[in-house]
Amino acid sequence: MKIKVLSVFEVNNYIKKILDNDFILNNLSVKGEISNLKYHSSGHIYFSLKDDYSKINCVMFKNDAYNLDFVMKDGMSVVVKARASVYNANGSMQLYCTEIQNSGLGELYIKYQVLKEKLEKEGLFDIYNKKPIPDEVKRIGVVTAETGAVIHDIINVTKRRNKTIDIVLFPAKVQGDRAYLSLIDGLNYFNKSKSVDLIIIGRGGGSMEELWNFNEEGLARAIFNSKIPIISAVGHETDFTISDFVSDMRAATPSQAAEIAVKDIEDLKGKAQNLKTLLIKSMDSIITSKKSLLEISTHRLNLNSPEYKISNEMIEIDRLKEKLNSNIENKLFVFRSELQIMSGKLDGLSPLRILDKGYSVIKKENKIISSRKELLKTGEIEIVLKDGSVIGEFISKE
Known part of the structure; x- marks a missing residue:
């Protein structure tokens, strides 16, 4: 008997029909821990359900999601009512959820919250313990996987903004058992060599368990004890890890971390030009003001100078001299007149x-x-x- 050759679509469609017609698979109640949660702009909710041994993808469409009476979070333990089916486009099996009940927090999430509360009480998250990000960075140390989008994103953004910046990569494990020890080695290496001005530590997005190495207490304390400022860039914008809280600054993405660390050279040139213009204007204003002050001071100095005073006194002396001469002439005239009178009288009485x-x-x-x-x-x-x-x-x- 010859078996018919089927297309990929026909195979997926056949499997889908089998699943859709199975009574149990169409009336499932499944308990698990939420991970990879994403609230889509369309209103649909995408996530995974996992336990200690396995994981399955789930979707809840907008109309059903509207009836949820709580906000889902990674690490939350839930019970979903769903049907299992195949998504024809990629052949993946997933659960299509119609109801979700909150059955408590998952073990990882509880562990995360306990550690977060502990370190927060110790002051590892306090703002006054955070080191300032340098304004001028010449070399950046990056602790992340050697392969993957993170290092490429950081390099691309950095070189686009300022080609003179050097990037030094410490290739570290970012996922898997005890991978955080490799991350700690990277931080210790840069702190010992003192060869960089700033460190970026991070990885791409993932589920809570995939990001868990960035929630390890040992790594958190290594970040806190670093003498070099650290920017944490772990996961996507909605992902928060212990490393994000203890780092000197958190970036939503690795690309944003590079933007924070590296000033755009064109912006710097523009700011430098603006500062130059302001400096010239300020200098012109100061020079004009000082010239005016100098003229006023010179005028005051001239008014109070010995030479000016002597000149004024000489004028006064000349005036007094003229007045004295005039007074003398007047007196002489009076004396002559009186002398003539007295002379006449004396002459009349003369022997x-x-x-x-x-x-x-x-x-x-x-x-x-x-x-x-x-x-x-x-x-x-x-x-x-x-x-x-x-x-x-x-x-x-x-």
Whole structure:
């Protein structure tokens, strides 16, 4: 008997029909722990249900999701009512959920919350313990898997923003049993060598168990004790790990971590040009202000300089000199007038005026004789007349 050759679609469709017609698979109640949870913009909810041994993909469409009375979270333990079927496009089997009941938190999520509360009480998440991200970074250390999108995203973003930045990769395990020890080795290597300005630690997205190495206490303490600032870039934007809380800064994605770490050189050039323009304007303003102040100070200095004061005093001296000369001339004029008057009066009283009238003056021994008694003795006398004087011998007849 020859078996018909089927297309891939026919095989998937055949399996789907078998599953869809199975009573048990169409009326399932399944208990498990939520992981890989994603609330889609369409309103559908995508997630996985897992236990200690296996995992299955699940979807809950918008109309059914509308009736949920709680917000689903990774690590939450739930019971779903669903039917099992095959998605024809990729042949994957998944559960199509119609109802979901919260049956408590999963073991991993409880472990995560206990450790988070413990480290938070110890101060490992406190803002004042976080180191500032350097403004100027020349070398970046990256602790992540050697293969994968993380290192490529960081390199691409970094080189696009600033080609002069060096990137040093420490290839570490990011998933699997005790992979966190490899991550700790990377942090210790960079701290010992002191060869980088900043460290980025991270990996791509995944389920809670896939990201669990970034929730290990040993790694959290290694991040806290690092002397070099660390940016955590673990998973997607909605994923939060202990490493995110204890790191100096959390980036939603590895690309964002590179954007935080590396300043865009074109932006820096623009800012430098703006600062240059502001500096020139500021300098011009300061110079103008200082020139004005200098002119005012120079004017004040000139007003108070000895030379200026001497000049002013010389002017005052000249003014006083002129005033003194004027006063002297006025005084001389007054004195001359008074002298003329007094001279006239004196001239009127002068003995010489009497001589003009025929009188004479007798002198003896150069003294005027005013009494007869003074002539009783014989001796030489001088008789002063109008036109001169004569000297003769006086002879007394008594």
